[in-house]
Amino acid sequence: MRKKSKCCTFARNKLLKEVLPVDFIENMRSELGSEADALFQVLEQEPQTSIRLNDKCDVVSFDVDSDEVPWNEDGYYLNGRPSFTLDPLFHAGCYYVQEASSMFLQQVLEQYLDTDSVVLDLCAAPGGKSTLISQYLGSDGLLISNEVVRQRVFVLSENVLKWGNGNVVVTHNQPVDFGEGCKNLFDCILVDAPCSGEGMFRKDKDARSEWSSKQVTVCAERQRKILMDVWNALKPGGLLIYSTCTFNRQENEENVEWVRDCLGADVLSVDYDSYWGITEGNPGYHFYPHKTRGEGLYICALRKYESFFTPYKIKLQKRVVPGDASVEREVKKWLLHPEEWAIKQSDRFLSAYPMRYKELVENLSTFLTCLSSGFGIGEWRGKHISPQHSLSMSKALRRDVFSSLSLSLEQSLSYLRTEALMPVENLPSGPVLVCYDDVPIGFVKNVGNRLNNLYPNEWRIRKL
Ligand code: SAM
16 A cells, blocks of 8 residues: 555656646736747756856867857857766856856846945855856955855855855855844845746756745745845845746736835836847846746846935954964965955965955954855965965966966866876976866875875765
8 A cells, every 4th residue: 555655646746747737827828828838838848058157267168059148248058968067167167057047137237236336145056146246246346145045055155166256255144134234235135036936847847846826925925024134234226136037926026016115116127139038027027938048037126215324334343363464475475466355364274355345354254154255265284374275266366376287187087086196297396286278177285106186075076
């Protein structure tokens, strides 16, 4: 008996993953009319793979389609889905595998946000939109990239560090911690909200079996709570970008109307080309996969009402003990434009973060749970400071101060599995930057008879 019921449950779950939920079909028919059939059809096809290039690299290892993602000049569609794990450039953060619709965020930023802004990405893991924002802000701005779910915050930190901008503080806090602790701080907040995931129905078949009308209501309520909890952290006149990967009005338009009417904001229109296939919501913008080449997305930009306000105040202030100046000078030699970086020294680790946001970063770290501020630059090993892996990923790395060693594809994969590398003749002792296709993938330490692998164990390739 037990066996039979297990088998029936398995068959039922399999079926649920394969068929679209009936209520979803009804909702979409009433939303899209006869067009809904085209959507249902496309949800049964293979998802489109796309990547967004990092401006730190000018190489990719595989063919990109002749079609670029039209709304983002760094975005490319791929022919099929290569094995990214086998590409050292993927591990070096040369590109991010991101579905194309999400890259539309670039358009909103370009149209409404100055690069010298302080931005909060509230629901940030695994980091697709955070890497886009950090590249957009460059050396002018600062991004606080937050994730509430503990298991997901590590992958966020990894992706942000591999991207290499150094202008990101990764935090693990609740939305209310920002609303209460950072009043009027942010020029822009992105709420890429957890949602019922209708737009992921072809990419992630589990999303179909997890969906229900009740779940849509639960998600919509949770999204309002998130928005309400974080609202005070946005400056009057600041930009709220709200997005989901679902289609229904309840989680999208109705929540945006609620922000507009109850929290107080103007909805902004975003320019786009008509051939991109975007569908205007009321308000906001929908990406339906039968009309745009990508997965489902809803996005809307709002401007919080201007009002008289006092600039942000941080709850707590701890005095930051200045570090050893000679140590700071030593590690700053490893950086391009050393004057742009502040160095934080703790017992074992040294990190670099933007000098122009020094005070703010130090203050935030007194009451937020910060996983990383900027990037790890060095680590004490005995009496010496050894460069940290995230320095090799950083756009601020001064390559000419390190000896470097070029690795083949096979050697690179072996390095990324944290295996020992064979000694190389005439290589100076000490830290050596290892590169694949002239792109840094990490450090080794030459100790004469062997090369110690300094690749972070937690990021290693576990299986090929
Ligand atoms: N922005 C991400 C990106 O581009 O890679 C994707 C974010 S995903 C759509 C939503 C995120 O919200 C998830 O990482 C999830 O863990 C997080 N989340 C779940 N519940 C939350 C809550 N109550 N408050 C804030 N974030 C939450």
